[in-house]
Amino acid sequence: MAHRQFSLVVISFMCLFILSGCGRPPSEEYIDFNKTQSMVQDDIPVDNGQRPLVIALAAVISPKDTIDCYRILAQRISAVTGHPTVLIQRKTYVEVNKLLSNGEADMAFLSTGSYVSYKGLYDIEILAMAALDDEIVYRPYIIVNKDSNIYSFEDLAGKTFAFTDPLSFSGHLIIEDILRSQGTNSERYFKRYFYTYNHDKSIWAVAHHVADAASIDSQIYDYAKSKNPEITNNIRIISVLDPAPTGPVVVRKDLPYEQIEQLRQIFLEMNQDPDTAQAMKKLMIDRFIPPQPERYIPLKKIYDRTTI
Numbered sequence: 324m325a326h327r328q329f330s331l332v333v334i335s336f337m338c339l340f341i342l343s344g345c346g347r348p349p350s351e352e353y354i355d356f357n358k359t360q361s362m363v364q365d366d367i368p369v370d371n372g373q374r375p376l377v378i379a380l381a382a383v384i385s386p387k388d389t390i391d392c393y394r395i396l397a398q399r400i401s402a403v404t405g406h407p408t409v410l411i412q413r414k415t416y417v418e419v420n421k422l423l424s425n426g427e428a429d430m431a432f433l434s435t436g437s438y439v440s441y442k443g444l445y446d447i448e449i450l451a452m453a454a455l456d457d458e459i460v461y462r463p464y465i466i467v468n469k470d471s472n473i474y475s476f477e478d479l480a481g482k483t484f485a486f487t488d489p490l491s492f493s494g495h496l497i498i499e500d501i502l503r504s505q506g507t508n509s510e511r512y513f514k515r516y517f518y519t520y521n522h523d524k525s526i527w528a529v530a531h532h533v534a535d536a537a538s539i540d541s542q543i544y545d546y547a548k549s550k551n552p553e554i555t556n557n558i559r560i561i562s563v564l565d566p567a568p569t570g571p572v573v574v575r576k577d578l579p580y581e582q583i584e585q586l587r588q589i590f591l592e593m594n595q596d597p598d599t600a601q602a603m604k605k606l607m608i609d610r611f612i613p614p615q616p617e618r619y620i621p622l623k624k625i626y627d628r629t630t631i
């Protein structure tokens with residue numbers, strides 16, 4: 324365990340490069356993801372005696388930027404439905420899956436890996452998928468420092484690797500699948516590895532030689548490159564892997580059918596509201612499109628074989 328944790332303390336105190344944030348509407352509820360008490364609190368406001376819609380998400384990019392932008396999306400849902408929404412942000416993807424599984428969240432913005440790994444007590448379905456530049460896919464990148472002598476996957480043997488999250492597809496699962504196909508795993512292949520828990524930290528770690536390499540989401544890399552070229556200028560991409568579908572918006576299937584369909588329609592029309600569309604842009608989303616669950620089937624197989 325020590326080799327996995329050696330730089331985690333360093334990472335947690337990094338002075339991260341700042342991505343452009345969104346304004347925070349003061350009326351939206353926020354629950355700090357470091358708190359350990361019950362996720363659904365007694366003092367959450369209700370409307371006409373009804374429990375509000377509880378929405379969960381993880382910090383894919385800088386946590387503050389994530390929550391500020393998603394607040395605006397949640398505010399849009401409240402405006403259309405007339406009911407309050409509550410955002411719960413958690414550090415890891417598994418924590419978000421547990422919220423859904425335990426019935427403590429009604430809806431969630433999941434990563435690709437979170438969705439394909441979900442095996443909770445409550446069944447979920449996809450409400451919508453995020454599209455950027457008319458694409459609903461991204462590519463996992465393997466990155467190294469520009470001054471590194473690493474030029475191929477084979478050169479990563481015996482190096483230090485920064486994973487994003489245990490359930491991240493681009494930031495962990497696909498690498499484990501590659502290693503499995505070679506008859507090995509991260510424990511044996513790398514000198515050490517650790518988790519950064521969002522993609523911008525992984526980029527920072529490689530740019531500043533905290534890790535020799537990392538695997539990240541291409542969309543987030545492109546966004547970071549446009550916002551912080553002084554960081555990504557220190558990065559070199561050594562491998563571009565096969566495309567994967569973007570993380571979906573999901574809802575628990577036990578919600579009323581009419582509510583599910585209303586939420587789906589809200590997402591399909593969300594880009595038509597200027598304020599919401601601006602927040603979506605900062606989350607690397609142009610619009611939401613109807614679900615295509617078949618796209619995730621091959622990835623579910625990858626998850627299953629990497630966790631055997």
